[in-house]
Amino acid sequence: MKVEQxxxxxxxxxxxxxxxxxxxxxxxxxxxxxxxxxxxxVTKELAEEHYQHLREEKxxxxxxxxxxxxxxTKRVLALVYQGEDATAKIRKIVGATNPELAEPISIRGxxxxxxxxxxxxxxxxxxxxxxxxxxxxxxWFRPDELVNTIF
Ligand code: UDP
Ligand code: MG
Numbered sequence: 001m002k003v004e005q006x007x008x009x010x011x012x013x014x015x016x017x018x019x020x021x022x023x024x025x026x027x028x029x030x031x032x033x034x035x036x037x038x039x040x041x042v043t044k045e046l047a048e049e050h051y052q053h054l055r056e057e058k059x060x061x062x063x064x065x066x067x068x069x070x071x072x073t074k075r076v077l078a079l080v081y082q083g084e085d086a087t088a089k090i091r092k093i094v095g096a097t098n099p100e101l102a103e104p105i106s107i108r109g110x111x112x113x114x115x116x117x118x119x120x121x122x123x124x125x126x127x128x129x130x131x132x133x134x135x136x137x138x139x140w141f142r143p144d145e146l147v148n149t150i151f
Contacts, residue, residue: 004086005035005150007136008079008094009125012072014111020077023107023124026093032083036137036146040076042068049139062119071121078140082150087127094126 008027010020040046047064054060069075081090095106099122102109112122127133137150 001084002130003082003084004130005127005133005137006032006081006086006090007125007127007133007140008081008090009067009140010077010079011067011121011123011125012069012074012076013066013121014123015075015077016072017111017123019107019111019123024079026107027081027090029093030081030083030086030089032081032086032089034079035082035148035150036078036080036141038078038141038145040078040140041074042076044068046139050136059118062117066119066121067125080137080141080146080150082148087129087133090126091128094124095122097122099123 010023014020014023044064047067051060051063051067054063065071067076093107095102095108098114098120099108099112100114102112104110107124108122112120114120127136
């Protein structure tokens, strides 16, 4: 068991569908602690840096438009969770990337959809590993926006 951090983003579809309360309640089952939270208007630069590993994918352009809120609302709720095995615990509740394959009781299984434009509108982002979490949290938050000095 290791104390980790995990970046969670409630994506624009999650906000527009008023799923914030439900998602935060569901994630509270992990007993992890929220150490940072803010509403962000995502710039193209932030979106492209966040999803840099997907730059070559054919859905990249649509994904950037999606996270910037062009299809829903230009807001994302960014949260940092901290605690033992944070990434694995959160990813389990969030569910698989493709909402059609995600467990029906997971957040993505319940609320996500696959669009005809070929993007998975899957309501939330969650860091995949502690290494990715560190990179992402440094990208989304300044150190003084987090309650304890993490990195
Ligand atoms: N995505 C998509 N189609 C794909 C793979 C990914 O639309 O075939 C989108 C989806 O919104 C996903 C995001 O790109 O959440 C990031 O992809 P990643 O492989 O990192 O999945 P995640 O870590 O979010 O489960
Ligand atoms: Mg990912």
